[in-house]
Amino acid sequence: DAKTTQPTSMDCAEGRAANLPCNHSTISGNEYVYWYRQIHSQGPQYIIHGLKNNETNEMASLIITEDRKSSTLILPHATLRDTAVYYCIVSPYGGATNKLIFGTGTLLAVQP
Amino acid sequence: DTAVSQTPKYLVTQMGNDKSIKCEQNLGHDTMYWYKQDSKKFLKIMFSYNNKELIINETVPNRFSPKSPDKAHLNLHINSLELGDSAVYFCASSQGISGGSQETQYFGPGTRLLVL
Numbered sequence: 001d002a003k004t005t006q007p008t009s010m011d012c013a014e015g016r017a018a019n020l021p022c023n024h025s026t027i028s029g030n031e032y033v034y035w036y037r038q039i040h041s042q043g044p045q046y047i048i049h050g051l052k053n054n055e056t057n058e059m060a061s062l063i064i065t066e067d068r069k070s071s072t073l074i075l076p077h078a079t080l081r082d083t084a085v086y087y088c089i090v091s092p093y094g095g096a097t098n099k100l101i102f103g104t105g106t107l108l109a110v111q112p
Numbered sequence: 113d114t115a116v117s118q119t120p121k122y123l124v125t126q127m128g129n130d131k132s133i134k135c136e137q138n139l140g141h142d143t144m145y146w147y148k149q150d151s152k153k154f155l156k157i158m159f160s161y162n163n164k165e166l167i168i169n170e171t172v173p174n175r176f177s178p179k180s181p182d183k184a185h186l187n188l189h190i191n192s193l194e195l196g197d198s199a200v201y202f203c204a205s206s207q208g209i210s211g212g213s214q215e216t217q218y219f220g221p222g223t224r225l226l227v228l
Contacts, residue, residue, distance in 0.1 A: 032215070038155075041222075042222070043116075043220050043222050044204075044219045046216050099157050099160070102155040102156070104153075
């Protein structure tokens with residue numbers, strides 16, 4: 001079962017920042033927070049991951065709270081092409097397997 | 113160049129038939145995966161291979177048999193297809209299985225299987 005909780009859906013105006021929250025209150029010390037997205041009819045796409053510190057890449061920023069029980073994915077300037085289901089996943093590192101457990105995600109609809 | 117490719121993209125077949133889906137990655141990764149996305153859009157892992165060795169088998173019926181001839185390929189053979197096997201099957205790969213960036217998975221475009 002997924003160990004994260006996300007809102008079912010969100011809207012965002014084109015050009016504005018999209019802030020997608022995720023709750024992972026039972027996260028363990030050895031678990032990363034990963035974000036993937038799935039645009040309609042495509043395979044999931046990696047966005048970003050982090051352990052404790054905030055992270056930024058060319059796609060997004062990831063803000064992780066100090067207690068690591070929640071995080072926020074920020075798309076700084078959302079476009080129509082960012083409309084997708086966004087999945088927040090926690091996954092341990094250093095183990096013998098690498099299993100992503102997808103929840104139901106957040107459907108982000110970017111409006112023109 | 114496509115990083116993770118799957119063939120075929122669409123597969124329509126009759127119940128009881130045997131079919132295979134192929135996956136290839138050109139990323140030089142050591143680990144490959146098969147996921148199943150059902151009609152309700154739930155995405156679940158089925159299998160994972162690391163250096164051609166099976167490391168994850170998630171209570172999948174034994175009608176499903178993955179085969180990894182080399183690190184760049186992971187094929188999925190399905191025997192005696194059933195209606196409930198209709199789904200989208202995604203292949204993925206990662207550099208490794210231990211730690212942060214190594215675990216980032218890259219997904220293929222999916223194979224849409226419809227069993228009639």
